Amino acid sequence: MGKSLCVPPRPGELCAPIRLRLPGDHSTQQLTSRHRVTGVETDGGAVVVRVEITDPATSRPIDVRFDVVPPGERPTARSVLLGTADLAAGPAEVYGTYLGVVADEN
Structure with a gap:
């Protein structure tokens, strides 16, 4: 079960999975307005957010802060x-x- 910060994708809508490696403790990123956050993980000490996004041609870009x-x-x-x-700190x-x-x- 994913979470959306704006609007979830429509039922059956194709989504592309992406991994956002966060550059620091506070960062701003652009996503499509219809998206689904599917998880959080660590990779080499950095936090990675897994997101499924809809086609950027059909969904407005939004700013989100992590x-x-x-x-x-x-x-x-x-x-x-x-x-x-789970981070080193x-x-x-x-x-x-x-x-x-x-x-x-x-």
Whole structure:
């Protein structure tokens, strides 16, 4: 059972699985508005978020923030717990927060 920070994919909609290696404890990434976070894992000491995204041609891009924090330190009331990770520094919780639609650049 996955979690979406914006809108889940439609039933039966094709999705591409991607792995987002988070560059730090707090990072902003772009996803398609219709997506599903399917898990959190560690890879070489870094946190990786597994996401299924819909076709970018049919789904608007959105900005999301990922936070890797000590257990019990929820970043904001809107943040969604995506999973946990065992890091060298100890256990951590990984949260995602929807920030909004990517602004058009003129």
